[in-house]
Amino acid sequence: MARIKAFQGIRYNKEKVNYSDVVTQPYDKISPELLEAYYKRSPYTAAKLIRNKAADPYQAAAAELQSWLEQKVLLQDAQPSIYAYHQTYKINGEPKTRKGFIALVGLEDFAKKIILPHEKTLAKPKADRLNLLRATNAHFGQIFFLYSDPQKKVEALLQAAANREPDETAVDHFGDTHTLWQITDAEIIQEVRAVLADKQLLIADGHHRYETSGNFAREHGAAFGTESPYGYTMATLVNSEDEGLTVLPTHRLVHGLAGFSEAEFLKQAAAYFEATPHHALEHLLKAMQDKRAAGKISLGFYAGQPLLYEMTLRDPAALAKLAADKSAAWQQLDVAVLHTLILEKILGLTKEKQEAQENLNYIRTAHSAFEQVLNGQEQAAFFLNNTTVQQTYDVVLAGDIMPQKSTDFYPKLLSGLVIYKIK
Numbered sequence: 001m002a003r004i005k006a007f008q009g010i011r012y013n014k015e016k017v018n019y020s021d022v023v024t025q026p027y028d029k030i031s032p033e034l035l036e037a038y039y040k041r042s043p044y045t046a047a048k049l050i051r052n053k054a055a056d057p058y059q060a061a062a063a064e065l066q067s068w069l070e071q072k073v074l075l076q077d078a079q080p081s082i083y084a085y086h087q088t089y090k091i092n093g094e095p096k097t098r099k100g101f102i103a104l105v106g107l108e109d110f111a112k113k114i115i116l117p118h119e120k121t122l123a124k125p126k127a128d129r130l131n132l133l134r135a136t137n138a139h140f141g142q143i144f145f146l147y148s149d150p151q152k153k154v155e156a157l158l159q160a161a162a163n164r165e166p167d168e169t170a171v172d173h174f175g176d177t178h179t180l181w182q183i184t185d186a187e188i189i190q191e192v193r194a195v196l197a198d199k200q201l202l203i204a205d206g207h208h209r210y211e212t213s214g215n216f217a218r219e220h221g222a223a224f225g226t227e228s229p230y231g232y233t234m235a236t237l238v239n240s241e242d243e244g245l246t247v248l249p250t251h252r253l254v255h256g257l258a259g260f261s262e263a264e265f266l267k268q269a270a271a272y273f274e275a276t277p278h279h280a281l282e283h284l285l286k287a288m289q290d291k292r293a294a295g296k297i298s299l300g301f302y303a304g305q306p307l308l309y310e311m312t313l314r315d316p317a318a319l320a321k322l323a324a325d326k327s328a329a330w331q332q333l334d335v336a337v338l339h340t341l342i343l344e345k346i347l348g349l350t351k352e353k354q355e356a357q358e359n360l361n362y363i364r365t366a367h368s369a370f371e372q373v374l375n376g377q378e379q380a381a382f383f384l385n386n387t388t389v390q391q392t393y394d395v396v397l398a399g400d401i402m403p404q405k406s407t408d409f410y411p412k413l414l415s416g417l418v419i420y421k422i423k
Contacts, residue, residue: 002105002196003108003225004107007032007232007420008078008220009102010418011074011077011417012168013073017044020169021041022168024051024414025399025412026141026415027050027129027416029413036275037407049138049415050132058136061135063363079101084099084158085099085417087173096298098245099158100238102417103234104420105143106232107224108163108224113183117210117396118202118203118396126212134219138351138420138422139213145238147202148239149239149240153195154196154237157191157192161179170417171276180417202392203304204409205409205412205413226243231394244410245389247410249383249385250362251371253360253380254347254377254378256358256359256379257359257379260303266309269346271280272315272318273311273314273341274325275309275311279307282366285383288384291310297332297334298313298314298340298385299383302373302380306373315331319331323340327399329397330398331402332391336404354404355404362404362405369381386407386408389394416421
């Protein structure tokens, strides 16, 4: 059973800071330029807690945390709480609101199938986050979990809280609005826990932090499934049926490939793909979406020449032969086709090179990817349709792990909205 728990969160004191000035994107989404901007915005930026620029960033973060608590820049809530969390944003001009709540989630071994991962993790970011946990004994951002609640029982329970003035409001650098309501009603909290008790929780974002929380718990002798304070991690939970849930594609850029040319690539790709030329990126992306609606797998390719190409997979069996150990759900992923047939088979980027991001970059926006190739910064761009939530569930429940950066749940959960100090 999924274990949900209220906690006495630590939050910024609104009398001393403006929330929009101090909360940040998650640590792995903070570029060097954004880090500088956060530092200039406020001396109390949460960036100093999650991405401190000091020579010893971990001890510096711990010192800042302690100082801000003593200065009452940060205040701990008096009562155990959960926190309704809404994120209002626009996609293609359409306003959306994703609704979730922040709480503690009990750590579980993946083998129990209570917590479901969908990404492979890397050692370096886990070591970084573990060092921060050791120094601060605190979680500054939330792991993002999805659960299935078609009847929307949790949303109904939390709606009353969201009908009053929010306790916190912040606007991030994308212009998205984040609002938070503290909920202390023990009866509501218990009912929310009861609804979630029989649910599986899919990790949407935060695999490295989840595994790091587990490693930290083990260091403190806390067995998974127990009630030790170390046996819980802070999370935002969102219903997978929520209308505000958006998954963006992550496009791929390749560089530094010896002897690479558009003509040679298209020649080799012809064994697997039908290439249809397009004169504009918008036309290519629309054609890819139409192909998906027709049940076909279609990718985009651009190498700086006048034309872009829609690459439609001729025969799904081609991937099945190369990935016979993978489930049918995995074999139907656009991103699996790209990584296996194109990056590995045609371009020679082994799984190890892909994992190390040799010759490979990831980028969110198709237009930025196009511009980088056009300007000669990258050799080629590969465009993808987004991976759906259902596809993610299907792959995970079939026992597989997704290729790197298969999903980009938007918007990200802000760090610094609520802090969980373990002891």
